[in-house]
Amino acid sequence: MAGSLEDHTISTELSRELNLFHLTMMGVGMMIGAGVFLGVGNAIRVAGPGGVLLTFALNGMVAMFTAMSYAELSSAIPRAGGAYNFARVAFGKGTSFIAGWMEWFASSVAGSLYAVTFAIYTMHYFNQLNLLAWLPIDIFYGEKILAVLVAILFVYINYRGASETGKTGAFFTLGQMITLGIIGAAGIWVFIQDPSRLHNFQPFLPMGWGKLLITMGFTYVAFEGYEVIAQAGDEAIEPKRNLPKAMLYSIFAVTVTYLVVAFAAVVGVKAGSPGVDGPVWEWIGGFKEKGFGMAVQRLMPFGGFLVTLTVIFASTSALNATIYSATRASYALGRDRMLPKMFAKISLKNRTPFIALFGTAVIVLFVAGLLPTMDVASSASMMFLLLFFLVNLCVIKVRRNMGDELNYGYLMPFFPLLPILAILIQATLALWMHQMSPVAWIIAPAWIGGGALIYLLYAKSRSVTTSYEIVTLEEEKAEEVSKNRVLIPVANPNNALQLVRNGFKILEAKQAQVELLTMVKVPEQLPLSHAEDYMWEGREAITEAMIYLTTYFPVTTTIRYCRNVARGIVSAAREKKIDTIILGWKGKTARTDYIFGSTIDPVIQNAPSNVLVFKNCNETTYKRILVPVSGGPNSRLALAIAAIMVDPADGYIVPLNITAPGKETLDIEQFIEKECEKGVRDKVKEPQYAVSKQVSATILEQAAHYDLIVIGASNAKALSHLIRSSIPEEVAASTDKPMVMVKSTEGIQSFLKRYL
Structure with missing residues (x-):
C-alpha cells in the first residue's frame, strides 16, 4: 500500500x-x-x-x-x-x-x-x-x-x-x-x-x-x-x-x-x-x-x-x-x-x-x-x-x-x-x-x-495519505511478456465483460500486456480508511474481466483510491507507460457541462496514450466500416483500428472525406499511401468524397449503410466542456450505430504529456 x-x-x-x-x-x-x-x-x-x-x-x-x-x-x-x-x-x-x-x-x-x-x-x-x-x-x-x-x-x-x-x-x-x-x-x-x-x-x-x-x-x-x-x-x-x-x-x-x-x-x-x-x-x-x-x-x-x-x-x-x-x-x-x-x-x-x-x-x-x-x-x-x-x-x-x-x-x-x-x-x-x-x-x-x-x-x-492523493490499495502483477500495455478501467461487473470483448481484437493485434484497473470512490465526508468498504464492486468487475482474458493474455489487476476517477486513470496510464486506454460509453449523458461525461472527457483530454472509446459495440469484427477522414494522427489511428476490427474474410473499410463548400478537399489516396501500413491499405475500399455544410449530418446519413463507425476525436482543446462539442463528438452523441472514437497521442503535445 x-x-x-x-x-x-x-x-x-x-x-x-x-x-x-x-x-x-x-x-x-x-x-x-x-x-x-x-x-x-x-x-x-x-x-x-x-x-x-x-x-x-x-x-x-x-x-x-x-x-x-x-x-x-x-x-x-x-x-x-x-x-x-x-x-x-x-x-x-x-x-x-x-x-x-x-x-x-x-x-x-x-x-x-x-x-x-x-x-x-x-x-x-x-x-x-x-x-x-x-x-x-x-x-x-x-x-x-x-x-x-x-x-x-x-x-x-x-x-x-x-x-x-x-x-x-x-x-x-x-x-x-x-x-x-x-x-x-x-x-x-x-x-x-x-x-x-x-x-x-x-x-x-x-x-x-x-x-x-x-x-x-x-x-x-x-x-x-x-x-x-x-x-x-x-x-x-x-x-x-x-x-x-x-x-x-x-x-x-x-x-x-x-x-x-x-x-x-x-x-x-x-x-x-x-x-x-x-x-x-x-x-x-x-x-x-x-x-x-x-x-x-x-x-x-x-x-x-x-x-x-x-x-x-x-x-x-x-x-x-x-x-x-x-x-x-x-x-x-x-x-x-x-x-x-x-x-x-x-x-x-x-x-x-x-x-x-x-x-x-x-x-x-x-x-x-x-x-x-x-x-x-x-x-x-x-x-x-x-x-x-x-x-x-x-x-x-x-x-x-x-x-x-x-x-x-x-x-x-x-x-x-x-x-x-x-x-x-x-x-x-x-x-x-x-x-x-x-x-x-x-x-x-x-x-x-x-x-x-x-x-x-x-x-x-x-507520511500519511492526504485526500488529494492516489493510493494503490491492491495490485496483482502478471509476468511481463510484452511492451505493448493496454489499460482497461472497469467499475461495473454488469458491463466489464462487454468492455473487454470490445477490445479483444485490439489486444490480440498488439499481443498486449493487459492492465485491469478499478478506481474506488470514497465519499468526501468519509476518511480514507473507509476505502475497503467501497471496493467490492470493483473487485467483482475485475474478476469478470479476468475470466475472459487470462486464457489469452498476461493480466495485471490494480485497485486504487482517488477522489477523482479520471485523474486516477490518467495517473495510472502515465505510471505504467500505457500505450492504449480502452473505455466504454453508454451514450449521451444527462449533464450538459460534459460531452461524454465527467470521467471520459478528462481522460481523452489529458491521457498520455492512445484512447479508444467504444459505444454500442456488441461484436468483435465488422464487415463494413466507415472511417471519416480529415487527415492527421487521429485519422491515421482510426484507419488502423478499423483494419484490426474489420472481418478478415470479406470485410472492407470505406474512408470518407467531407469538406465545406469552397474548402480544399483532402486527397485520401495520397494520405493513406503516405501514412498507413500495408495491412491497412489492403482493407481500404474506394474512398468517398462529399461537399456539405452539415458535416455531422452527412456522416450520420452515410453511416446508415455501414456496420461500424470509427472516427478520430477532435483535438484536446475542443473537448473542453466549456464550449460546444465539435463534429466527432456530435456524431458520437447522435448515432445509434456501433462506434469507436479514437484519440492519438502522436506529436509534441503527447510527448510533453507522457514525460512531463
Whole structure:
C-alpha cells in the first residue's frame, strides 16, 4: 500500500482570526523588511542608479506572475503549508517534502536576515550618536547579539497566537508604510524643487543590462510576501476570497513603494556636496547595505532617525511574518508525518504550533548569529527562487489534471503563459546568483540534499495519505511478456465483460500486456480508511474481466483510491507507460457541462496514450466500416483500428472525406499511401468524397449503410466542456450505430504529456 490510510486528526485546530487587512499587512510586512534597506545600496553599487529602479520594477512584475500562481492554488487548496500543499497535490510526497523543507528554511533564513537588518541599522544610528562608546565588544558582535535578542522577542510574540501575530504585524507594517511614505514624498519634493537632481541617474546603466540579473536575484527575497499569506489558509477568514486578494494587493503596494523610495534615495544626494566627490550613485553604492540610510540622511533633516525608525518598523514586521510562515511550513510537515508528529502539536492555550515554532527559532537564531549578511540574503533569495519555480510548475499541473475537481476562488488570466514566463526568469536568476554569492550555491543544495536524505530515511515510510492523493490499495502483477500495455478501467461487473470483448481484437493485434484497473470512490465526508468498504464492486468487475482474458493474455489487476476517477486513470496510464486506454460509453449523458461525461472527457483530454472509446459495440469484427477522414494522427489511428476490427474474410473499410463548400478537399489516396501500413491499405475500399455544410449530418446519413463507425476525436482543446462539442463528438452523441472514437497521442503535445 502506497502510504498509510490511518485516520489522522489533530485534536486542537489553529484559530481562524485573520481578515483581509491582516493578511495584506502580513504580506506587505514580510516584503518591506530588507528589500529597501539592504537592497538599494547594493543594487546601486552593482547595476547603477537606473539599475535599482529597473531591478525593483522587473522583480515586481515577475513576483506578480508567481503571486497569481500562489493566489490560484491558495484559493483552491487553502491550508497551512503553502507550497508544500501545492506540491503534494501536483507531484506527490517526495517533491512536496522538498518543497516544505525549502519553505521552512527559506522563511527562517529570511527571518534571520530581517533580524540582522534591524541590528545593523539600529547599532549604526546609535554609533553615529556616540551612544555605544561604553560597549566592551566590537560593534559587529553587538549587531549579532541584538539580532538574536530581537528574534527571540518575535518568537515569543508568535507563540502568543495568530491574532497577536496579525495585530502586531499590522501595527509595525502601518508604521513602516507611513515612514517610507514620508521618505518617498520628500524625494519627490526635492526633485520638484531641483529638477537637476535627475542628473544623478546619468549614466542610467553604467554596468550594462547584464548586471540586472544579479541585482534581481539577490533582491528577489524582498518580494516573497505572498508566501506567508499562503501559509495562513487554516487561520484566514473566508480564505478562498481573501487569500488571493491579499497576495495581489500586497505585491502592487510594495512594488510602488520600492520604486518611489529608491527614486528618493538617488535624488536625495546632491552632486558635489561635502563628501560626494564622484558620481552620486558611486557614493551611495560605496556604503553597500548601508547606502540607503546614508542617502536619506542627505535627503532630509533627521533622515538618520527616520531611517532607523523605518527599519525598526519594517524589519520587525518582516521578522514577525517570516517566523509565522516558517512555523506553518514545519507544522504542515508534522501534520502529515513528514517530520515527527510533535511538530504538529498545538498549544491548548494559545492554539499555536509551539514545537514547530521552537524548531524555526533554532534556525533563525543560528543563521542570524553566525552567517554574514549578504550570504544570508543570497541564500534566502536562492531558496525562494527554487520554491517559486516549483509552485509555478504546480499551478500548471494542478489546473490541467484537477481543474474539474477543485473549487477555485481565483483563476489567473493568460494561463499558462504567465507561470511559464516566471519559470524561465526564475531559473535564469537562480543561475546568476553565483556571481553575487557563491556561498548561496553551497548552502541551498546542501539543505536540499539533507532534506532528500531525511525523506528517504524517515518521511517516505511514515507520511500519511492526504485526500488529494492516489493510493494503490491492491495490485496483482502478471509476468511481463510484452511492451505493448493496454489499460482497461472497469467499475461495473454488469458491463466489464462487454468492455473487454470490445477490445479483444485490439489486444490480440498488439499481443498486449493487459492492465485491469478499478478506481474506488470514497465519499468526501468519509476518511480514507473507509476505502475497503467501497471496493467490492470493483473487485467483482475485475474478476469478470479476468475470466475472459487470462486464457489469452498476461493480466495485471490494480485497485486504487482517488477522489477523482479520471485523474486516477490518467495517473495510472502515465505510471505504467500505457500505450492504449480502452473505455466504454453508454451514450449521451444527462449533464450538459460534459460531452461524454465527467470521467471520459478528462481522460481523452489529458491521457498520455492512445484512447479508444467504444459505444454500442456488441461484436468483435465488422464487415463494413466507415472511417471519416480529415487527415492527421487521429485519422491515421482510426484507419488502423478499423483494419484490426474489420472481418478478415470479406470485410472492407470505406474512408470518407467531407469538406465545406469552397474548402480544399483532402486527397485520401495520397494520405493513406503516405501514412498507413500495408495491412491497412489492403482493407481500404474506394474512398468517398462529399461537399456539405452539415458535416455531422452527412456522416450520420452515410453511416446508415455501414456496420461500424470509427472516427478520430477532435483535438484536446475542443473537448473542453466549456464550449460546444465539435463534429466527432456530435456524431458520437447522435448515432445509434456501433462506434469507436479514437484519440492519438502522436506529436509534441503527447510527448510533453507522457514525460512531463
